Amino acid sequence: MINLTDSALNAVRNAxxxxxxxxxxxxxxxxxxxxxxFKYNLGLVDQIDPDDTVIERDGVRVFIDMQSHEHLAGTTIDFVVALEGSGFTFENPNAKASCGCGKSFA
Structure with a gap:
């Protein structure tokens, strides 16, 4: 299961x-x-792929393809507003290492 925080849900709704x-x-x-x-890639889409896993929370739908699902299981996605910049962050229990920017992992 993938979890989106309230902040992440609001950011997606706004987008x-x-x-x-x-x-x-x-x-x-x-x-x-x-x-x-590996790197995370997020984007708004106008249609679902038949093989996608669909997660819906509070009216927000998230689509994850089959290959990505194993890398993302248990991940919490947040949206952080900070002086250094705003953006999505990933707390991924499957990552053995990550880079300083937080957008890439091993």
């Missing part, structure tokens, strides 16, 4: 309401790359 076209939800993917081996 959806500001989108130029209809949005079905947020896609979260893990891709090869980044300085630690």
């Amino acid at each position: 959806i309401s500001a989108a130029d076209k209809p949005v079905d939800g947020l896609r979260i993917m893990v891709e090869a790359g980044g300085c630690a081996g």
Whole structure:
């Protein structure tokens, strides 16, 4: 299971309401790359892939593809506003290491 904090849910809701076209939800993917081996990729999407896992909380739908699901199981996603910058953070129990930016893990 993947958990989104209230702050993350509000950030997704705001992004959806500001989108130029209809949005079905947020896609979260893990891709090869980044300085630690894997990187998180988030984006709004207008349709679901039939193989996606769908998580819905308080009206916000999150889509996760089959390959990414094993890397994200148990992850808590937050949205943090800080002087250094605002953005999503990932507390991922599957990560053995992560880079300083928090967007890449091994």
